[in-house]
Amino acid sequence: MRRILLRGGVVLNPQTHLHEPLDVLVEGERIVALGNALSPVDAQVLEVSGCYVVPGLVDMHVHLRDPGFPDKETMATGTRAAAAGGLTTVVCMPNTRPTVDDVSILDGVLATARRDGVVRVHSTAALTKGLAGVERTDMANLLQHGAVAFTDDGKSVMDPVVLYDIFQTAAQLDTLIASHCEDHHLVRGGAMHRGEVSQLLQDEGIPALGEELVIARDLLFAADTGARLHIQHVSTARGVQLIREAKARGVRVTAEATPHHFSLTDAILLDQGALAKVNPPLRPAEDVVAVVAGLQDGTLDVIATDHAPHTLAEKQQGLSRAPFGFVGLETSVGLAFTHLVHTGKLSADQVVARMSVAPARVLGLPIPQIAVGEVADITVIDPEFIWTVDPNRFLSKAQHSPFTGTKLRGKAVATVVGGRVVYTEKEGLLT
Ligand SMILES: [Zn+2]
Incomplete structure (x- = not known):
């Protein structure tokens, strides 16, 4: 052997x-x-x-772009990037083409993962058909076929009637809703955080309020239905505080921070332009401080990358036309140690917990451990x-x-x- x-x-x-x-x-x-x-x-x-020597790292927020976008990433290249970054398990998002909103698509993603993946891959499934926010998916069936959570990541479900049905169904199934929080009525056309830097770059900007409103709404829905809610990529100080208060009241909520939201401010767009365009956007220093504080006190349970590959040509179309997102699998450990451990803000043990045990626990996966057996x-x-x-x-x-x-x-x-x-x-x- x-x-x-x-x-x-x-x-x-x-x-x-x-x-x-x-x-x-x-x-x-x-x-x-x-x-x-x-x-x-x-x-x-x-x-x-x-x-x-630490338990295999788990990244619960990854876009592998498979099926549908082989120029951006595939199961093979994305899981190789994961291995190079120290991840042993990744969880992919359903905004592929076609969308993972049906068991046949989910089965296909998991089959591709078994064939081409070099690390473990789990998949989420969509909350609504085609991520259109109108018709709920068959969550029970998708759950039976292995979906580890449900999300329309990249969008928020804006219709409260549709959303309430989703929360009630998730509560009955005891499954997890992972929420990308962005009010589409407030967020229109901006490429970056609305503030001093967006004014300098003459961008309309994305207001922090657009994220915070939906966090507040989803926390109320979770409290009302008892569903388990996970807030994805929290980027604002008020967002962190809303989650902190909800946890204190006993709402079943967990949350994640990305390496870019704890290590960069929106000022980087002055140098990097659309290469730093991401959703939610990079925010000013006071928000970065609040995200780090959220990781310190456990309000933010998990570090996840939101690895979101696009081609260089797409990202070079200028600030307003370039797509949101950039890759993170191969830099997350380096950023976490540089910005959190070596600065004394978190211990190595805390960072490792937020990148391994915590995401596994949130998803109900086996807890990775370095232990005999x-x-x-x-x-x-x-x-x-x-x-x-x-x-x-x-x-x-x-x-x-x-x-x-x-x-x-x-x-x-x-x-x-x-x-x-x-x-x-x-x-x-x-x-
Ligand atoms: Zn998202």
Whole structure:
């Protein structure tokens, strides 16, 4: 049987608060021993001294663009980018072509994932047919076919009658609604946060209120129906505060922050233009501070990338015409360690928890753990690895990023999925 020894690292296992120098022995697809100076025969040895050995990272907000947009990304390229970024599990969004609003489409996505994926892939399904916000999907059937959550990500369902039915159905099924919060009546045509920078760039702007109104509405719907709600990519201070207060009242809500919302302000658009155009938009410094505070106190449970690949040609159409979004799978660990751990804002254990245990718990997936008997989904992070973001080296098809040229400290240097080493910093992709 295949054996791998991860030797000399420090194991972080947030679920049991373990933080200790330990070797990890993997046999077949499982972890079979933790200990000091393990010396099994016939094991492939990964020297990981100076590194953290952590439960496989889970990214619950990823656009793999498959089916429908092979110029932007595919299951094969997106999951390879995930492996290179240290993710062992990704959850893809349903705004593909066709939309994942029917079991046949969902079955197709999951079959493609089994065939082409190099990490584990789960899929969400749409709340409404064609993401049109009019007709609810057959959530019960989609749930039976493996949908891990329901979302119209990229849009909000604006009709309260349709939405109330969705929340009641989700409550009955005890499934998760993941909500992209944006009031379409307030948000029209802007490419970036409405504020000083949008005035300078003569963009109409996207008001923070457009996001906050829908967060407030969805929290009320969750409170009223008892459904489980997850707020995606929270970007404003008032949004964080609304969620904090709802949690204190016992509303069943969780929330996520993206690396770009905790590490960039809207000022980056002065340099990067449409390469930094994203939805929700990058906000001013006071919002970034509030997002970090939300991660510190657990109001924001999860770090998720909203990896949203587009071709360079699409992103070079100018601020108003370029599509929203950019890639994040290969920079999330570096950004989290640089901006949260090395600044002393969160511990490495907290960051790892927000990138592994927390998303798994929110989705009802098995909790990833470094412990004997567990499936060997493992990420090795070198917290001191200094590197410069170079999109030409991305495994994602989208070889551009607003972080191009940024120096980061911390990187995923090996990724193990089900006992198989799929990526190492030295050797690259191994599958
Ligand atoms: Zn979204």
